[in-house]
Amino acid sequence: MGKVISLNEKISGDKKGINHDDTPSLDLLSNLVGEDLQSVNRVILERMDSPVGLITQLAGHIIASGGKRLRPMLTLASAKMCGYQGKRHIELAACVEFIHTATLLHDDVVDDSELRRGAATANSLWGNKPSVLVGDFLFSKAFQLSVSDGSLRVLDILASTSAVLAEGEVMQLVTSNDTETSEDSYLEVITSKTASLFSAACKLGSVVAERPTPEEEALASFGLNLGIAYQLVDDALDYSSNSKNLGKAVGDDFRDGKITLPVLLAFRRGTENERKFWKRTMEDGNQTEDDFAQALNYMNYHDTINDSFKRAKHFGEVSKDALELFRYSSEKKALQEVVDFCIGRTN
């Protein structure tokens, strides 16, 4: 778990004031679902095995390269919070992680990324071709796993979520390089490409526990808003972290011309001259060495990075309120801490 600074400190601009005593972390969550998560990891290893060596090798690389396993932990904790006593949540959590990993492989191909979580991406090591195909393999494995669970309800959730995920990725591609993207369109993209899987991961917990509809909806809403907050922070960190902590190169989004909230707001709030700068660098892809520093200047002047963190905080609050339907439990507390962790993280 990385050190994080509280959101208030971040908004006030005091980035050095790390609070060691009250640092939001995933510790409580990890403690509560640690044993189940080990079972999830076992299922993942078993299921990604293939007679084709390259599949096991490449899938192993991306799955083993760490990651917080946040999404499967959400499924595990949600199920427990709903009083679920069985074992179905284990395979479903693995299923969620497989879908996530498949999209990561395809994302890295689409974005030509070279670093992920501080390690070389699969596409940079093996090339785009196996990454595309092993992504397909992992998608299929996710569906095999969910079929073996045997619930059409669960299958429906996962199949619909996968379709929405793919739609979100294409939407992002379409809005990429368009500085006039509205905040609403941006939100639609991150809701589809990120938040929908967070939402499904949480909802599955209540589905296996056979809880009434309001609880399902509460968990779906918790996950959705958490996912939006998570992606907002991710996009803001691309302009405010350092490569070592972020696990990828800062400024990647800028160099790719990917329009995220910090840019979108800077464009809207900017002068005509500033808008020309954004159009040249992000739309025309015509960038010089000093442009990234200049971009940061404009963003800082209009406070768009901090405002992105503020927007994240808003969705974090909505997320926490969604959980209030449930009575107190350690799992509920852990899930609330996930929100604080996600909006407070620095990498």
Add this chain to the structure above:
Amino acid sequence: MGKVISLNEKISGDKKGINHDDTPSLDLLSNLVGEDLQSVNRVILERMDSPVGLITQLAGHIIASGGKRLRPMLTLASAKMCGYQGKRHIELAACVEFIHTATLLHDDVVDDSELRRGAATANSLWGNKPSVLVGDFLFSKAFQLSVSDGSLRVLDILASTSAVLAEGEVMQLVTSNDTETSEDSYLEVITSKTASLFSAACKLGSVVAERPTPEEEALASFGLNLGIAYQLVDDALDYSSNSKNLGKAVGDDFRDGKITLPVLLAFRRGTENERKFWKRTMEDGNQTEDDFAQALNYMNYHDTINDSFKRAKHFGEVSKDALELFRYSSEKKALQEVVDFCIGRTN
């Protein structure tokens, strides 16, 4: 339907002797399932619709660009042959076509193909990125469709088939450029990447009709062997057709260094000098303008293109025998004609 010459003529080397009177075609099949196929096309159009314009556009391009709709027709005819009276086979046939289309999109990215069925590929028109993502979208849509069918048996078949397909594609990537690939490995690749979906398409017909296991197995075997024959012919045509009929550039496999049966046999049967030629051109990718003609010379000398058609004929025979379990019906006759059409086709 393209004109085809009979297999005997092809083997005897008389490629001009087109037999207009007894040309195997898909006509009987098309007549029998034509109405159902129109329903399948309607389902496809409805389901590929998306608020994201690029998805509808790109998916529409590849789906509308023709293709014989062979796989969905196999599902429709198999179901009818099994006496099925309902409507489930319509959506399942659409599902099979979605899976097929998704793999085509990803294949063309992996192979850097520019032509498919005589038209520009989606990746050459829109780039690789949307092709990868729209492929994912179509995969997800296939699963949504199969979930709405509601049978876990069907879902299991489709999820397993998708995993095998992806494994086959990766296997092909691994054996690509390896002139020492054995005929068995080659067969394993084409069984996974092509025949498995043919097999599933046929098997689904008996599953919806709730036929006993031997009939399911017979249809699965019919499809599997038909699919192997189909791919063998496809690979042989890459050295013996002309671009206009083939709908793609002849010699693509050679230029890509893709090791298929005609090459694999020429390497095995060749002299040391010939093997050096194959290693240089296919393994090292070091090709001059005259090399394709030279490759054809070696293949003709060792008769490896004709022998590939002969191998196809063998699997076609096995395929037909698998059907013999069923009593006579127009559908059975149509399915048998599919075999003749597939091994006799010239494009």
